[in-house]
Amino acid sequence: MAWVPTGKIIRFSDSKGYGFIGPDDGSDDVFIHVADVDLPVGERSIGTRVSYEVVDGPKGLKAHRIRFEEPSFAPSASVKTPVAAAEGLDEDDWEVITVDAFMSEVTEVIMEVAPGLTGGQIKQIRERLMKSAFTRGWVVGA
Numbered sequence: 001m002a003w004v005p006t007g008k009i010i011r012f013s014d015s016k017g018y019g020f021i022g023p024d025d026g027s028d029d030v031f032i033h034v035a036d037v038d039l040p041v042g043e044r045s046i047g048t049r050v051s052y053e054v055v056d057g058p059k060g061l062k063a064h065r066i067r068f069e070e071p072s073f074a075p076s077a078s079v080k081t082p083v084a085a086a087e088g089l090d091e092d093d094w095e096v097i098t099v100d101a102f103m104s105e106v107t108e109v110i111m112e113v114a115p116g117l118t119g120g121q122i123k124q125i126r127e128r129l130m131k132s133a134f135t136r137g138w139v140v141g142a
Contacts, residue, residue, distance in 0.1 A: 005030075006069055008126075009048045010107060010119060021050060021063050022123040029119035030054060032063045047103025047126070102139045103130065 005023055007030070012019030017034040030052070052063040097105075106129050110122055117125075133139045
């Protein structure tokens with residue numbers, strides 16, 4: 001079986017038809033075009049885990065045959081309730097969101113506050129925040 005790289009969509013615009021994958025190995029971000037994405041529109045969101053092949057595109061490396069992968073993060077077995085519930089807050093005072101929604105919000109904030117960060121730096125920040133979010137029960141599923 002051939003080695004197939006994996007990563008996460010770190011930017012994608014359906015209106016523009018392209019985006020970028022942050023490879024798991026920390027290498028440079030890889031360009032993706034809508035024609036090469038084997039994902040429905042709803043699954044093209046930031047944070048979606050994918051596997052792909054890399055080909056030479058007209059302007060550099062490009063992902064090809066992009067496929068959805070199962071999420072790599074899982075909640076800790078010791079987490080039974082969100083922190084908010086443990087602190088006695090009512091359910092109306094907090095909201096548990098999906099991994100995709102959390103990753104999208106985190107990425108938007110990072111890019112707004114620190115637009116000069118590299119794809120690798122953004123990836124490291126997002127991974128640390130995602131692990132923390134799972135531990136605290138802020139996110140569920142994928």
